[in-house]
Amino acid sequence: MSRSPTRVLLAALRREPPDWALSGLVDLPVIELAEVSGVLPVVADVAVRHGLIPDVDAPSVLGDRRTVLSPAAVLLAARQQNRARHADLDAIRDIARAELDKAGIGFRHLKGGALRSAAVWHDFGARPTRDVDILVADAFEIPRIESALLERGFVHSDDVEKNRAWEDDHHDRPLVWPGRAGSLELHAASLVRQHRGRVALDIPAAGESGDLATTLRHIIVHAQLQDDALLQGRLPLVALLDVAFAIENGLVTAADIPTDGTIDLRARPHGCTSARSAGCGTRGFQAVRSRPCAGPSAASSSAARGWRTSFARPCSRRGPCLVR
Amino acid sequence: MAVILDYLWLEVELDDDPRLVSLLQNSSTSSLPVRERLRITVGKAPDGETVDIDGDSQPVSGTIQLSEIAYGAVHDRVARWARDEGWIRIHAGLADVDGRRVMIAGPSGVGKTTTIVALADQGATVLGDEAVLVRNGQAIALPRPLHAKHGGRGIEGLRPAAVLTTLAYDDPIAILDPAAINRIPQLEHRPAPLDLIVLLERSDGERPRVIPASTAEAIIALAPDAGPFTSDRVELVRTVIDLVESAPVVRLLMTTPAETARALRAIP
Numbered sequence: 001m002s003r004s005p006t007r008v009l010l011a012a013l014r015r016e017p018p019d020w021a022l023s024g025l026v027d028l029p030v031i032e033l034a035e036v037s038g039v040l041p042v043v044a045d046v047a048v049r050h051g052l053i054p055d056v057d058a059p060s061v062l063g064d065r066r067t068v069l070s071p072a073a074v075l076l077a078a079r080q081q082n083r084a085r086h087a088d089l090d091a092i093r094d095i096a097r098a099e100l101d102k103a104g105i106g107f108r109h110l111k112g113g114a115l116r117s118a119a120v121w122h123d124f125g126a127r128p129t130r131d132v133d134i135l136v137a138d139a140f141e142i143p144r145i146e147s148a149l150l151e152r153g154f155v156h157s158d159d160v161e162k163n164r165a166w167e168d169d170h171h172d173r174p175l176v177w178p179g180r181a182g183s184l185e186l187h188a189a190s191l192v193r194q195h196r197g198r199v200a201l202d203i204p205a206a207g208e209s210g211d212l213a214t215t216l217r218h219i220i221v222h223a224q225l226q227d228d229a230l231l232q233g234r235l236p237l238v239a240l241l242d243v244a245f246a247i248e249n250g251l252v253t254a255a256d257i258p259t260d261g262t263i264d265l266r267a268r269p270h271g272c273t274s275a276r277s278a279g280c281g282t283r284g285f286q287a288v289r290s291r292p293c294a295g296p297s298a299a300s301s302s303a304a305r306g307w308r309t310s311f312a313r314p315c316s317r318r319g320p321c322l323v324r
Numbered sequence: 325m326a327v328i329l330d331y332l333w334l335e336v337e338l339d340d341d342p343r344l345v346s347l348l349q350n351s352s353t354s355s356l357p358v359r360e361r362l363r364i365t366v367g368k369a370p371d372g373e374t375v376d377i378d379g380d381s382q383p384v385s386g387t388i389q390l391s392e393i394a395y396g397a398v399h400d401r402v403a404r405w406a407r408d409e410g411w412i413r414i415h416a417g418l419a420d421v422d423g424r425r426v427m428i429a430g431p432s433g434v435g436k437t438t439t440i441v442a443l444a445d446q447g448a449t450v451l452g453d454e455a456v457l458v459r460n461g462q463a464i465a466l467p468r469p470l471h472a473k474h475g476g477r478g479i480e481g482l483r484p485a486a487v488l489t490t491l492a493y494d495d496p497i498a499i500l501d502p503a504a505i506n507r508i509p510q511l512e513h514r515p516a517p518l519d520l521i522v523l524l525e526r527s528d529g530e531r532p533r534v535i536p537a538s539t540a541e542a543i544i545a546l547a548p549d550a551g552p553f554t555s556d557r558v559e560l561v562r563t564v565i566d567l568v569e570s571a572p573v574v575r576l577l578m579t580t581p582a583e584t585a586r587a588l589r590a591i592p
Contacts, residue, residue: 235547235557237548
């Protein structure tokens with residue numbers, strides 16, 4: 001039995017029951033490996049397609065996670081948790097979108113959310129997805145949106161990334177909705193500051209996903225930074241699946257995905273994500289260690305929890321601020 | 325007396341230590357320009373041995389450790405030059421089979437080397453079994469001696485003269501001289517377009533089976549192990565996509581090495 005995640009993944013991609021499945025789902029190491037690789041829901045989806053685990057969404061079937069021992073139960077749990085998480089993330093996304101629309105602020109979904117309506121995945125519910133990431137056109141407006149979300153019951157997450165190599169300056173502290181899985185990250189920029197120039201993301205006129213090729217480039221670059229920070233030496237498989245499915249479904253070609261050479265870093269200032277957003281044509285953004293205060297609730301909450309705000313604010317001079 | 329070995333952009337100079345020579349002997353030349361020279365020697369120390377890589381000396385205990393340090397130094401430098409020259413590395417073997425350049429990929433231990441040895445027995449020219457460098461649809465192999473992890477099963481058709489040495493891991497690794505495997509005194513490595521990509525898989529079937537692979541399958545099979553680690557991953561992913569779209573990709577479900585090799589050669 002090979003423990004290669006490649007082999008597990010190939011079986012999943014083929015929509016065939018892999019040999020471990022035919023042998024009665026007895027090989028926990030492969031399942032553990034799939035979990036480590038972040039693709040357990042993908043493998044679980046294969047198991048459902050081949051009747052190895054039931055196609056049920058009711059969390060009650062799962063029972064107590066601590067008692068889960070069999071491979072079938074692990075897969076069932078992974079699938080149900082992932083689908084439940086998708087439902088929660090959809091609800092979070094809807095609320096965020098409603099607040100952004102109400103405020104008239106342009107935005108763009110990033111990563112998984114940007115693929116949701118792009119028909120990249122045959123069944124998007126099988127894609128391992130953790131959070132809702134939204135790139136907001138105007139960083140000044142994020143505190144206002146956060147305040148509105150806090151009033152609607154969101155709270156700031158205590159689950160703060162500890163890895164200093166991945167220390168963040170491109171989105172504020174994640175918001176979570178008590179009782180729902182996942183979190184919401186409102187991004188002032190698409191990437192951390194020192195890599196910001198590697199992806200040029202527009203806020204599309206329709207306010208949603210933007211072009212798929214650039215979305216995929218962002219996914220790869222983001223995955224690379226995460227990978228480099230964790231010293232894993234390989235891209236997360238979910239990011240590769242995003243690209244592979246998009247290519248296979250004929251939605252993009254390799255040549256469509258912008259390389260560093262095809263991105264005009266001077267096209268717009270760093271942090272300025274929208275040609276439509278106020279001021280972006282006339283002033284740039286530069287990353288600093290403070291941001292406009294959203295009001296008492298957000299500011300005091302952030303300070304009390306020791307959240308280090310690293311955000312973008314407009315710079316004073318005209319023209320691009322190429323901060324590196 | 326020094327031994328000079330050609331590792332693509334790297335010229336490796338060894339002292340005449342027979343263990344070092346048996347570990348790194350590749351019986352190869354390449355068409356690529358030499359960019360760097362690397363000197364590896366083994367020395368004596370009061371409490372054992374040292375291995376010296378371009379003047380950087382470190383203690384070494386046993387052949388396995390010596391091999392890991394020596395291969396690490398050579399691979400690292402070749403990978404750096406490959407990256408600088410715009411090549412990416414795929415974990416796969418490479419052979420010229422009946423006039424076609426074939427890349428043979430698969431998880432470690434699946435049987436790449438045993439299949440490649442069987443291909444050589446059937447007249448193919450084996451170029452490498454570990455790393456294939458690709459750029460613009462062209463491929464060239466890392467000219468390392470072949471490493472056969474055969475799990476004690478032995479290697480079908482292997483002549484004892486081809487075994488340079490054996491590394492005594494729990495699952496021993498036989499180090500094979502490509503010249504002896506290919507029955508030619510010296511291989512010449514030069515980039516050439518890939519004609520076929522084969523994804524090897526174990527199978528319980530009675531006969532090998534060849535199944536066309538989808539683009540997505542090929543990407544997921546090849547990209548995770550592609551490198552180098554330090555390169556821009558967008559370029560890396562794009563190169564892998566270009567690669568799998570430039571040549572047919574098939575899954576080959578293996579049986580015995582000889583049958584698998586015959587099935588590979590029969591792929592239209």
